[in-house]
Structures are given as structure tokens and as C-alpha cells.
Amino acid sequence: MEKLNIPLSVPNLSKDIVPMIEECIETGWVSTGGRFITEFEEKVANYVGAEKAVGVQSGSAGLHVAYRVMGVEAGDEVICPTATFIATVNPMMYIGALPVFMDCDDTLNMDLEKLEEFLMNNGQWTMDNGQEVLMNKNSGNKIKAICIVHVFGNPIDMVKVMEIAEKYKLKVIEDSAESLGSYYTKDGEKQAHTGTLGDIGVYSFNANKILTTGGGGMVVAKDKNILDKVRFLSVQAKTDPLYFTHDEIGYNYRLTNVASAFGVSQMNQLEGFIENKIKNYNLYKEAIKDIDGLEILPFNEDTRANYWFYSIMVDKDKYGIDRDELLVKLNECGIQSRPLWGLMHDQKPLKKYEAYKIEKARHYVDNLLNIPCSTNLTSEQVGAVVGKLKRFSNV
Template identity: 65%
Template sequence: MNKVIPLSVPNLSLDILKNIKETIETGWVSTGGRFIKEFEEKTAKYVGVEKAVSCQSGTAGLHLALRVLGIGSGDEVVVPTVTFIAAVNPVRYVGAEPVFMDCDDTLNMDMDKLEEFLENECYYIDGKLMNKKTNKVIKAVIVVHVFGNPANIEKLMEIKEKYNLRVIEDATEAIGSYYLEGKYAERYCGTIGDIGVYSFNANKIITTGGGGMVVSNDKELLDKVAFLSVQAKTDPLYFIHDEVGYNYRMTNIQAAFGVDQIDRLEGFIETKIRNYKLYKEAIENIEGLTLLSFRSDTRANHWFYSVIVDKEKYGMDRDELLRKLNDNHIQTRPLWGLIHKQKPYMENQAYKIEKAYYYEKNLINVPCSSNLADEDVEIVVERLRIYKNRVVR
């Protein structure tokens, strides 16, 4: 049987065992314990903010972000259609509605179209941005740094100031990515908008099995995030709750993984960049395939690698290639189904979605784990060459 090459799996070290052993010996395996604070402090230091608040998942972090920014029933939030649905569902959790935006060639939100939409389809009055079509207030933008490739945050922040918007950075795929040039040079994804969220799901570049982290330069926002994440206990001793809160805290046993994983993050990124370059050099010589680039004015974490399939030049379409690779134990996947086409959101406004359809039809993600060996890359590339020559084995 052929070797199985997974798409994206955790890169774990047995060094973590001493942390796990401590959680068991002390009994601190749930939502209290020293590793939670240590992981929060390490994350804050790594991305260059004063404070970080851990939570149950990236999705929980986005939900909390919307809550503390005052987004609620009757409001609208601009979101990308090219993303995982977890970036959009929290908008509904708070009673608001999404407005969908197209992507550019980085797969991130098209900021030119966003600007065009706000200028032509909205009006600004008394400090509020109103959607002409729905007559609802647009309060925020959720920008996703897709596959770890930083979005055009400089333009988005200009738009934010012009229209009095709040910006939530969904950096769930982008911990470790930062800008090299411009106004936000040396700033990490997630630390520039009003609030940022990271994910530590098992397929992310570092993992705690589950879990997420919320960061901001506004300490009051983070204090409110922490408050809501523990069931909004106004008086923990006497169980007084003045608001509706959530059971959204990270566990100590998860954080015990995190304090080890974040120390290894830079090494993981180094490996991902090296493997990306191996793919890039090889795929450039296969007609009909293109490996999407990461922005040159950033240091992207290179979380996922994206290959575009040109059916006419390659000889088969994306879906056929997808099936053949998976049949040969090379785990690949298509781009997410566009969110504005999903059943819960088909009635929501979507503005000039064009480029997203091209990428939805022609993109595959190839294996990219941070423990992917050179020989694994060679196996994937060789299979891509075989299919190009239509000698299917």
C-alpha cells in the first residue's frame, strides 16, 4: 500500500508529557491552572501585545469579539465569502447579518471592492454607515487572513477610519504571519484591528487539540472577553451574574500543550517555508499547475499551500485531480464552498462575487504539515507529474 501523506496534522513532541503529567498530578485539568496564564503570556509576548485571553476555540473567540464590540440584532457585518464558515456563523450568534465580499488574488477580501461597495451602496450619516439596500447599520468588518497570507490591512484600516467601522481580524490561520513593509511593518496579523483571534485546532500550525486566543491593544475589551468567557461572574464567590456569559474558557490541559507548541512555532514556520519553496520549484515545471504565492511584503506563516489547476493545459480538471490524489493516499482538499452559497446565507447580500468562483472551481490544497519530509514533497510532486502525462498508476 502507498504511504499515506496527510494534508495537515499536528507536530507534537513527547516533551509535552511533563506538562500533561503535572496537570494530572495537581488535578488542574479543567479551566484553571498555571499553564493557562503561561500560554496567554507567551502568546501576548510573541505577537507583541500586552495581554491575550485564551478561549475554547477560534469560533468562540470571534463570538466574544462581536459581543464586546457591541455588534447585535439589526446590525450588519461585512465578511468574506472565501473562508471557513466558522468565520461567519458568529455574526448570526449575536443576531446580526453578514454582507459577503469577493476575494482578490491573495484569496483575501478584495479591499478595492469593499471600498467601492461602501462608497456606492451605502451612505454615511451621523457617524453611522447605512446600507442603502437593507437600511441597516454596517458596524464591522471581519477580515480573514486566508491560509496564513496577510490581507491588505493598511487599506482596511483606512476604510475603518473613514466610515467609523470596527475591525475583527480572523487570524485563526495566521499566527506567526506579520507585515514587512508599510505603516504596519513588524506588526503581527491579529494585532492591528480592534481585536484579533487565533485558533489552535488540530490542523493549525500550532495546536492545543482545540482552543483559541483573543488579542487586542485595548485592555478593556480583553477584560470584557475574559469576563464573558467565564459565565460573566460579577461576584465569583456568591455566583452573581449580571449578564449572559459563556463557558468558553480554555482548559489547563490544552494550555499545557500550548506553552510547548508556541516555543516551537518559528521552527514550524521555517519548515513550512522551506517545503513551500520545494513545491514552488517543482510545480513551476508542470504545465497547467500554479502554486499560489504569498505576499512578498509580508512574512507569511505559509500554513496552507494552494495549487491552481488549468484543465486545458494540465489535461484534467481540479476535481479529477483531487480524486486521483486522494485515491493514492495523498490527502488534498478543495477550497471551502463559498459561504454566500451555503443554505443559511443564500438570502444575504453578496456584492459582485466574481473571482471567488474561479478559485472555488480550480484550487486544491496539497499536503503542508510542519513535519512533512522532503521525500513526502517529492512523492506529491511525482504524482502530479504522472497525472500530467496521463500515465495513471
């Protein structure tokens, strides 16, 4: 069998980074201080339309601090999707919070109708320290927040999310790890970016993301005081940095200058990356519509998604083989492909937590396949993938 080499999603780096790395080395600013940190934070903030942004070591670190500054405490419940990567959930577990898992809809994002139904049927108002708070009737725990995920860069309906959150007095954490560059539109005009509509938003710059610093993340928030608290906690919560006074428990979560130099370079290329993503998605879409039994998932209307991942659904009866057999065949010939993550409520450490009417997510986890989508993917490589998708059909 012909062996190709088409990865799923890899970094797209430019040599313009070299002088910046040399500057880091020559000046000695290679750690958590240096001009590139400030420059990268400013570039991200300006790009997404936020007043400021705070760089952190990873998206997970950003979420950990985000849960904390949103007032999530041990024993509080946070509603989150079951169809997500476990990095959405792990940081709340560090605090001792309790996830409540919600199903997805056909966009792969959280099912907001079920979310509202759950809150209506299972929420009960109670008084706590003179404040009216929502309690889960099933568990007796306070429901503190909703963590939504813009899955694969596809923006969820944040207007609806915020309406629900306001009604039930819940904080909203936007896990925007996958969606840097995605924004909403109205009448074709650009509106708000993902990450900027909730109370706090977190982006990830892991190696497979649309923009990478090797690792790293960024936090934005509506309230400047909240963002100041994020920065404070991310540098070990130094109340007096000269005399090393610490009045709270903090974290070593600061983004490094070297990583930020990569970020500065990548931000200069981001729109070009997205342009190539959209072009290749449309090439796939046009070709796959003629392959019986395969369907490429769309991105939401009234948005300009970043098209981070391309997902196809495999109908065994029409295509001739199931998703798992296609997955094996593609990987054997050098086309890296992956299924949807294992659902969160199925994970061994998370099985004991509440999951509400999980139905549609099971269908997607059984039949969805992600195909190559790197920002430097060529049209020739798209053609090679499509050729194999046609060839492997047993109908």
C-alpha cells in the same frame, strides 16, 4: 496503485508535553484554572507583540465574543469574505447579525477595492442616538464592522483595511485563525503581527492549525478594557464570583489548563514549524513551475507569512485533467488534498444574505487545490507528491 500516507495538515506534537500533563493530573488542575493557562497567554502575547491575550475554547468562541464586545448587535451588518471557512460567519449569526459577503482578490483575501466601492455606493450616513452611523441603503440596516480573514496565513493589506474602516467608522475584527506567526515587514525588518492591527484579533489552535492545543483559541485587542470584557464574558460573566452574581449573559468559553500545556509546548516550536513550512513551500514551488497547467499561489510581498496552506491552481486545458479529477486521483493514492471551502453565500443557511459582485472567488473555488503541508512534512514526501502531480498530467 502505490498507496501513500501523506495527510494534508496534521499536529506535530513533542513528548516534552508529558511532564506538563502529568503535573495537571497530579495537581488536579485539568480544567479552566492552572498555571499553564497564564503561561500560554503570556507566551502568545509576547510572541505577537500584544500587551495581553485571553485564551478561549476555540477560534469560533473567540470570534463570538469578539463580535459582541465590538458592539455588533442583532440586525447589524458585518462585511466578511465569501471565501472563508464558515466559522468566520457562524459566530455573528449567534448574535443575530447579518453578513454581507465580499469577493476575494488574487491573494484569496477580501477584495479591498470592492469593499471600498460597496461602502461608497451603498453606504449612507444617518444619525442614531446622537451618533453618526453608516447604513446600508439596500437593506436599511446599520453596517457595524468588517471581519477580515488572513486566508491560509497570507496577511491582507491591513493598512488599507484600517484606512477604510476609519473612513466609514467601522470596527475591524481580524480572523487570524490561520495566521499565527505571520507578520508584516518593511525593508526586510519585522513589523506587526496579524491579529494585532485591527480592533480585536482571534487565533485558532484547532488540530490542523500551525500550532495546536487540540482545540482552543486566543484573543488579543488594542484596548485592555476590551480584553478584560472578553475574559469576563468567557467565564460566565461573573460580576461577583464568590456569591455567583451575574449581571450579563456570559459563556463557558475558558481555555483549559491541559490544552494550555499543549500550547506552551507548541509555542516553543512555532518558529521551527514555520521554517519547515517555508522550506517545503519552496521545494514545491521549484518543482511545480516545470509542470504545465499547475501554479502554486504566492504569499504577499512585504510579509513573512506562516505558509499555513499550500494552494495550487489547476488549468485543465494545459494540465489535461481538471481540479476535481486530480483531487480524486491524489486522495485515491493516499495523498490527502482538499479544494477551497464552499463559498459562504452559496451555503444553504446563508443564501438569503447580500453578496456583492462575487466573481473571482468562483474561479478559485472551481480550480484551487490544497496539497500536503504539515509542519512535519518531509522533503521526501514533497517529492512523492510532486511525482504524482507529474504522473497524473494527461498532456
